[in-house]
Amino acid sequence: DGGITQSPKYLxxxxxxxxxxxxxxxxxxxxxxxxxxxxxxxxxxxYYSQIVNDFQKGDIAxxxxxxxxxxxxxxxxxxxxxxxxxxxxxxxxSILGGPPTSTDTQYFGPGTxxxxx
Amino acid sequence: xxxxxxxxxxLSVPEGAIASLNCTYSDRGSQSFFWYRQYSGKSPELIMxxxxxxxxxxxRFTAQLxxxxxxxxxxxxxxxxxxxxxxxxxxxxxxxxxxxxxxQGTTLQVKP
Numbered sequence: 001d002g003g004i005t006q007s008p009k010y011l012x013x014x015x016x017x018x019x020x021x022x023x024x025x026x027x028x029x030x031x032x033x034x035x036x037x038x039x040x041x042x043x044x045x046x047y048y049s050q051i052v053n054d055f056q057k058g059d060i061a062x063x064x065x066x067x068x069x070x071x072x073x074x075x076x077x078x079x080x081x082x083x084x085x086x087x088x089x090x091x092x093x094s095i096l097g098g099p100p101t102s103t104d105t106q107y108f109g110p111g112t113x114x115x116x117x
Numbered sequence: 118x119x120x121x122x123x124x125x126x127x128l129s130v131p132e133g134a135i136a137s138l139n140c141t142y143s144d145r146g147s148q149s150f151f152w153y154r155q156y157s158g159k160s161p162e163l164i165m166x167x168x169x170x171x172x173x174x175x176x177r178f179t180a181q182l183x184x185x186x187x188x189x190x191x192x193x194x195x196x197x198x199x200x201x202x203x204x205x206x207x208x209x210x211x212x213x214x215x216x217x218x219x220x221q222g223t224t225l226q227v228k229p
Contacts, residue, residue, distance in 0.1 A: 031215050040125070042205060042219040043161070050215060058216070090160055096215050105151065106217055108160040 003027065004109035006091050011114045013078065013085065021076045021112045023091035032074035033092040033106060036060060043090065049074055050096055078114065086116045120144060123206050123220035131228055136193040138204050138223050143187070146211025150182060150189045153205040155222065161205055165191070196227045 063082025
């Protein structure tokens with residue numbers, strides 16, 4: 001059963017805590033992405049990785065960190081430096097192709113809803 | 118100017134009508150365009166992608182792309198209450214990094 005899994009589904013963080021959100025895929029996709037979604041808004045890119053052991057900052061990387069030690073896994077850490085972390089976090093993956101094709105398509109995991117207490 | 122613009126809505130249509138969702142973009146180098154549907158509290162799911170000018174049909178959905186005018190649209194025929202959701206337009210930028218750029222989404226309400 002192929003797909004993208006995220007855990008936990010709900011996460012509560014106290015002030016000053018670091019928390020890590022898990023994202024795993026068994027689709028053999030090269031690229032993985034982390035997005036943040038706030039109520040009534042679109043998705044904003046936090047970090048992305050096109051290959052193992054390499055990742056790039058997105059538009060809102062401050063206060064977040066990632067690692068890509070395995071092709072299947074792309075965990076996101078929300079650090080205490082992120083001042084407003086309450087949001088819906090979405091992980092996605094895609095095959096990276098050359099010409100524009102359906103392999104550019106990103107598929108999303110079910111998401112993690114993070115709330116700061 | 119935002120890179121991808123959508124009217125946030127809500128767009129309200131009666132059941133059985135055609136819903137028309139529009140999206141404009143600023144990067145003329147963009148090549149691939151995607152429509153995602155997102156139900157409240159859930160993650161986005163892909164409906165269609167399009168990369169050639171013209172129309173692409175899949176069941177009740179038709180995506181239309183006009184690169185000269187820099188817009189992409191999604192038509193939903195015979196709208197059903199189950200189509201009520203937020204529809205996100207996304208494009209693959211010209212930078213060839215695989216990054217998708219999303220619009221803020223249009224909320225569609227289909228009334229029985």
